[in-house]
């Protein structure tokens with residue numbers, strides 16, 4: 001049995017802004033089910049969902065600042081969560097990264113450096129918790145200083161650093177390094193310095209014993225200039241300790257057999273019931289109810305990463321084709337406006353909902369025939385996994401986790417029943433449009449379509465699978 005301290009700036013269902021929270025809420029649970037002693041450490045934000053049983057267990061002083069350690073449990077599990085309670089830094093409205101108006105916290109470096117220092121105290125068993133981990137598993141830049149600070153300790157536990165998205169690095173001016181009172185030994189090119197700036201993520205990349213990211217393909221991509229954001233050299237140098245492990249998905253929440261948000265549950269044995277979800281979605285989206293027209297969906301943050309501009313460039317041609325489109329998302333205002341304009345011009349073809357709507361997301365996954373993910377990059381991606389589980393064929397750009405979780409419908413994969421989606425390589429609206437046309441051809445070949453649906457629905461995207469791979473790494477280090 002391994003003792004693992006799992007450090008994350010967000011953990012579902014306590015606090016969530018993105019995919020990191022899902023991983024931090026699911027992976028520890030799966031590791032606990034594999035018999036490991038795992039504890040989560042998280043800041044005690046004001047906006048944290050309140051749990052019933054929270055008790056004070058100790059006080060840790062770092063850098064002349066006192067933090068209380070509160071103990072609670074991850075809802076619905078026995079996993080212990082330690083909350084770093086430092087009201088001066090975390091008892092403010094807003095989310096972990098931005099204030100109520102959406103502006104990044106101006107003291108964000110102070111917040112997460114304190115968090116990191118407290119994690120180090122716990123890891124070194126100086127937090128009066130009577131527990132010493134074998135491994136500290138850090139996630140993203142907010143915990144990047146931990147492996148760096150541990151490198152200065154003797155008899156420190158091993159560390160693993162997981163990159164969920166290289167686009168966020170925690171970069172600050174050099175003066176921040178001094179203001180944070182960080183040990184001078186860490187200020188050099190192979191340490192925390194990046195072009196005369198302080199880089200939190202470099203702490204993880206330079207000092208952790210192992211580095212992982214959330215898909216094997218993304219692990220390769222971040223070693224190239226296009227995806228490495230200047231750190232591709234360091235990552236290339238570390239390739240022997242760098243690997244990719246695909247995230248699992250929440251099989252309880254995303255299960256077409258038990259989903260209470262959809263009109264009619266179904267499984268691969270009762271696939272005909274998926275049609276009921278399609279017609280209800282058409283009705284609620286004010287599209288003509290038509291069983292035979294292929295219905296395409298998209299649910300996304302509307303940001304450049306997701307390649308929505310490629311879709312916008314295809315829309316003029318798409319509306320001339322016999323298909324319908326249901327889109328849900330929010331983000332870039334100009335993208336929102338363009339999509340709404342299309343929906344206004346072509347109300348019988350395109351339905352657009354701007355906002356965040358969990359129930360509608362489930363209804364789209366269940367109701368559409370094909371799901372669009374034309375991402376420029378995608379470290380792992382979740383919706384393509386949800387889609388497959390719902391017998392909805394994902395159309396993806398071949399990048400990151402999308403490349404690793406979809407088997408493109410080509411003659412060979414079709415003949416051996418492994419095809420589960422459609423993928424395209426080039427970042428262009430032309431390539432996306434080709435993939436859409438290819439999907440339409442498959443759709444009208446009912447037998448083949450059903451074969452792809454069943455292969456997709458039978459795939460194993462469980463956390464158990466991924467947790468075993470993390471456990472193997474913990475054991476290795």
Ligand code: ADP
Pocket residue numbers: 018019020299300301328329330355356357358361380381382383384
């Ligand atoms: P990312 O974490 O980069 O946004 P993922 O595909 O990994 O992308 O995860 C996105 C998650 O957020 C999925 O569960 C998706 O369904 C959900 N989501 C994104 N936008 C919306 C929205 N507007 N309404 C409801 N759910 C959304």
